[in-house]
Each structure stands twice: as C-alpha cells, then as structure tokens.
Amino acid sequence: EIRGLVNTVKLEEPLHAENHKFVADLFGMHPEANIKEGVGVNYFFVRENKRYGGVTKGFWIKRIDMTEVDFSWVECLEPKTHRQRVLYAMRGAIQDQLYQAKKFHFKGNKLPLCQYSGIPITFTNCDTHHLAPLNEMIEEFIDGDWDSVETDSGGSEAQFGDYLVDQEFKKNWEDYHREHACLLVVHRRKHQSFSSKAKNETKNCPSKPEKAKN
Numbered sequence: 001e002i003r004g005l006v007n008t009v010k011l012e013e014p015l016h017a018e019n020h021k022f023v024a025d026l027f028g029m030h031p032e033a034n035i036k037e038g039v040g041v042n043y044f045f046v047r048e049n050k051r052y053g054g055v056t057k058g059f060w061i062k063r064i065d066m067t068e069v070d071f072s073w074v075e076c077l078e079p080k081t082h083r084q085r086v087l088y089a090m091r092g093a094i095q096d097q098l099y100q101a102k103k104f105h106f107k108g109n110k111l112p113l114c115q116y117s118g119i120p121i122t123f124t125n126c127d128t129h130h131l132a133p134l135n136e137m138i139e140e141f142i143d144g145d146w147d148s149v150e151t152d153s154g155g156s157e158a159q160f161g162d163y164l165v166d167q168e169f170k171k172n173w174e175d176y177h178r179e180h181a182c183l184l185v186v187h188r189r190k191h192q193s194f195s196s197k198a199k200n201e202t203k204n205c206p207s208k209p210e211k212a213k214n
C-alpha cells in the first residue's frame with residue numbers, strides 16, 4: 001500500500017485527505033519524527049531522490065516555515081540497527097570508486113563486455129560488482145569495533161540515508177577499499193542472478209582505474 005501510494009501520486013504536490021492522514025500516521029512511527037517535524041508539518045509530498053546514480057521516489061515534508069526534509073517510510077516500519085547504519089554509510093563512502101571503475105571499463109572500449117559472462121553491455125545496463133563480498137571487507141576493516149563508528153542520518157536536514165561523521169575514518173576506509181577491493185563490471189541481470197558461489201568464482205582482478213587512486 002505504501003509503495004503503491006509513492007508510485008501513483010503526482011510528484012511535488014501536497015497529499016490531501018486520506019493520503020495525508022495515512023502518511024502522517026506513518027511518519028509518527030519514524031524514530032526521528034520529533035526532529036524532522038521541526039516547527040511543524042505543513043504538508044507531505046512525494047519527490048524523486050537521486051543518489052549513487054539511481055532515482056527513487058520517497059516522502060518529503062514541507063514544514064510550516066517552508067523548509068523541507070525527507071523521511072524514509074521503511075525506517076518508520078523497521079528502524080535500522082546501528083550496524084545497518086554503519087554498513088549503509090560505508091557503502092555510500094565508496095560509491096565514487098565503483099562509478100570510476102565502471103567509467104574506466106568503458107573508456108576507449110568499442111565493445112565493452114560483462115566481465116563475468118562475456119556478453120555485451122551498455123553503460124546503463126551494468127553494475128560494478130565486488131568479487132569478494134563488500135560486507136566481509138567492511139567487517140575486516142572495522143574489526144568488531146562497530147560502536148566507535150559514528151553515522152549521521154541528517155536529522156532535521158534533507159539528506160538521503162546515513163553518512164560517516166569522522167572524515168579521517170572515512171578517508172582511511174576509502175583508501176583501504178581502493179587497495180583491497182577487486183571490482184568487476186557486470187551485466188545487471190547477471191549480477192542480480194548470481195549465486196554466492198558464482199560471485200566468488202572469478203580469480204583474475206582487472207586493473208584498477210587510475211582516477212580511483214587519487
């Protein structure tokens with residue numbers, strides 16, 4: 001019902017009547033509702049959110065003072081644990097490296113192929129895949145000290161998801177990932193259908209993009 005509402009209402013227009021009441025009740029379940037509400041809710045609306053090269057639709061609040069802030073309806077139903085927030089933030093920190101690896105694969109390549117299946121790919125139908133599971137790399141880097149990693153979800157400000165607060169920690173993590181990650185550019189359909197075993201079958205890691213080393 002929630003996803004259907006998000007996908008069917010007109011973007012950027014205030015929700016009225018039953019839709020407003022439904023979203024207001026949902027928002028009341030958000031763990032940071034008091035912070036995000038600010039001076040008070042004028043109305044709710046749906047907007048397209050762009051992050052990591054993708055586009056999703058989500059709920060936004062227009063406050064009485066005309067400021068705006070987003071909120072996650074998924075967070076309303078099932079708030080993330082601290083560990084999940086850290087994983088999300090650390091994934092976000094290395095997205096530019098994934099994008100640069102994808103650009104590097106296509107640069108000067110007249111017939112780019114999926115590095116797993118060998119089938120032709122386009123820039124829009126492929127993903128950058130970690131040969132070794134990213135979560136395992138994150139766990140190795142953190143070495144059990146999850147509580148020391150501070151994340152920020154934006155609170156009263158418009159921000160999509162969680163970010164790492166400590167910039168030195170963020171840079172160290174980016175450097176660690178740049179040195180240890182083996183990335184493959186693969187067809188999205190093949191990527192989504194990989195079994196855990198298949199995702200670790202390839203042994204040869206392609207060259208890393210020079211830009212990612214800066």
